Amino acid sequence: MIDKFPSISKWIAQQFTYVSGVAILWTLLYAINDYFFNFSLFNHTANLIFLPAMLRPLAVLLFGPAGVVGLFVGSLISFNLSQDLPLTMLPASLASATAGLIAITALRQLPALAPQLTGELTQIKLSTIILLCTLTAACNALSHQIIYAFTGAAATPPSQLLAMFIGDTLGSLLMLYALAALLRFIRRAVEDK
Helix, strand or coil: CCCCCHHHHHHHHHHHHHHHHHHHHHHHHHHHHHHHCHHHEEECCEECCCHHHHHHHHHHHHHCHHHHHHHHHHHHHHCCCCCCCHHHHHHHHHHHHHHHHHHHHHHCCCCCCHHHCCCCCCCCCHHHHHHHHHHHHHHHHHHHHHHHHHHCCCCCCHHHHHHHHHHHHHHHHHHHHHHHHHHHHHHHHHHHC
């Protein structure tokens, strides 16, 4: 049978690929973070270095709503199901998935930054990336603490809010540095040929 809606089928396949790719990358980064930076675990809800944090704004910028869904699925997959946290699994995954969207939406309200925050990433400046990662970290840390406070599933001292913010910010900056180093390496390899 001939597909009567090839563009819709192609769009669905593309969105599914984006969602799956983001979820897999989130889960992979989470596992890498857990393996290499387990020493920086502040408590069972916050890590002082959290590599997947960079994926929050990046997935939203590149893939839009599909990036948010992929982050949500990845968060659900990698969520720490300790005995006192199942109550928070869905809202915390949603908070994690939407932190980048909230930060991007807020920054797009500023006329000087709006042209930089497109899916192309060609116009974005380093200072805007750092601001975006910092604001995403703040949105994520604050929303998680609100969820923990309302559900009573975890203590919410200010130190935990700060630890989550620092972890997301450091993780984003480390990933940004690693990405920049990889791009420099690729550029040199291409130029040497």
